[in-house]
Amino acid sequence: MEFKLAVLPGDGIGPEIIEETVKILGAIGEKYGHGFSLNYGLVGGIAIEEEGTALSADTLKMCKRNDDVLLGAVGDPKYDDPKAPVHPEDGLLALRKELGLFANLRPVTVYPSLIDNTNFKPDVIKGADFIFVRELTGGLYFGKPKRQWKTSRGRRAVDSMAYSEQEIERIVRVGFEIARMRRKKLISVDKANVLQSSRLWRQVTIEVAKDYPDIELEHMLVDACAMRIIQNPRYLDTLVTENTFGDILTDEASMLGGSLGMLASASLAGVPKDGSRTLGMYEPSHGSAPRRAGQDLANPIATIISMAMMLRYSLGLTEEAKKVEDAVSKVLEEGYRTYDIMGEGNIKVGTRKMGDLIAEKIGS
Numbered sequence: 001m002e003f004k005l006a007v008l009p010g011d012g013i014g015p016e017i018i019e020e021t022v023k024i025l026g027a028i029g030e031k032y033g034h035g036f037s038l039n040y041g042l043v044g045g046i047a048i049e050e051e052g053t054a055l056s057a058d059t060l061k062m063c064k065r066n067d068d069v070l071l072g073a074v075g076d077p078k079y080d081d082p083k084a085p086v087h088p089e090d091g092l093l094a095l096r097k098e099l100g101l102f103a104n105l106r107p108v109t110v111y112p113s114l115i116d117n118t119n120f121k122p123d124v125i126k127g128a129d130f131i132f133v134r135e136l137t138g139g140l141y142f143g144k145p146k147r148q149w150k151t152s153r154g155r156r157a158v159d160s161m162a163y164s165e166q167e168i169e170r171i172v173r174v175g176f177e178i179a180r181m182r183r184k185k186l187i188s189v190d191k192a193n194v195l196q197s198s199r200l201w202r203q204v205t206i207e208v209a210k211d212y213p214d215i216e217l218e219h220m221l222v223d224a225c226a227m228r229i230i231q232n233p234r235y236l237d238t239l240v241t242e243n244t245f246g247d248i249l250t251d252e253a254s255m256l257g258g259s260l261g262m263l264a265s266a267s268l269a270g271v272p273k274d275g276s277r278t279l280g281m282y283e284p285s286h287g288s289a290p291r292r293a294g295q296d297l298a299n300p301i302a303t304i305i306s307m308a309m310m311l312r313y314s315l316g317l318t319e320e321a322k323k324v325e326d327a328v329s330k331v332l333e334e335g336y337r338t339y340d341i342m343g344e345g346n347i348k349v350g351t352r353k354m355g356d357l358i359a360e361k362i363g364s
């Protein structure tokens with residue numbers, strides 16, 4: 001089969017981890033006889049520099065013309081000044097909004113061979129396996145009013161955690177659909193004891209649940225969820241939550257997998273169903289790690305397994321996806337590690353070597 005992909009390497013370690021991911025994609029193409037035509041574009045700090053905006057209209061158009069988007073990372077300390085008029089992150093947020101990618105899936109996988117490299121007791125995290133369904137185009141990130149202004153008594157600022165019932169319904173449905181493919185248990189995470197947007201979230205979730213009588217629904221407050229993730233992660237299976245809660249909880253949860261460099265991310269415009277094709281953007285959950293950039297240090301695995309999610313959810317290539325995931329597991333089992341997941345007795349490798357090792361396993 002032939003597939004067209006937009007590739008946006010972005011900033012910092014982005015180009016390096018994308019290069020390895022493209023290498024793996026090539027290995028898959030060769031083994032299974034698929035062609036991937038790659039169309040490169042700029043996003044983030046590099047786009048601000050070269051095109052004057054974090055996401056140009058041309059790049060956006062190019063992304064829309066392709067089947068899917070593979071993205072590295074955005075962010076550059078040059079724009080850390082809170083007074084900067086533009087931010088690399090604006091490019092990423094615009095892509096999510098403009099492509100209608102409201103559903104963000106972040107699976108938390110505990111690789112047996114990495115358990116000893118985490119900060120957790122093996123008994124606590126062994127066998128933990130859950131997935132976050134994070135709402136991605138609403139809430140505090142996009143709600144209006146959103147501004148900063150001067151008053152006679154000093155400066156003020158506001159962000160709005162705004163949600164419509166339609167926005168809640170469509171993401172909660174994704175949650176139920178994913179739960180149906182897994183252990184048929186959905187936890188909806190909110191702060192309904194305090195926030196109006198969360199009360200609406202909970203009402204709508206209860207209404208949607210009527211269409212999913214086979215799924216057990218539980219409501220969990222976000223603070224309790226933060227605790228549960230490290231106290232008893234095996235309790236969790238499918239979780240659905242709003243944008244900001246999901247952002248924070250997924251960074252926390254990534255530690256169960258040993259590193260943020262292991263957390264994949266798929267942003268979709270619809271419910272992924274087996275065999276059907278859904279436009280998606282695939283990127284690691286981590287940032288551009290500017291201090292590690294250009295040194296062949298970064299862990300490419302989060303991006304590689306995000307690409308595997310693309311094969312599965314957008315391109316319907318289930319076997320190929322599994323091949324990539326198995327190759328990653330095998331390389332980890334053999335003891336190869338990038339700096340962020342190094343443990344005693346492991347063999348330290350750089351970004352490129354990690355990519356080569358995974359590609360070899362696919363070829364073999």
Ligand code: IPM
Nearest residue numbers: 074075089092093247285287
């Ligand atoms: C993520 C990132 C982004 C977010 C940033 C880079 C805007 O942290 O994908 O989790 O907050 O969504």
Ligand code: MN
Nearest residue numbers: 247248251285
């Ligand atoms: Mn984040």
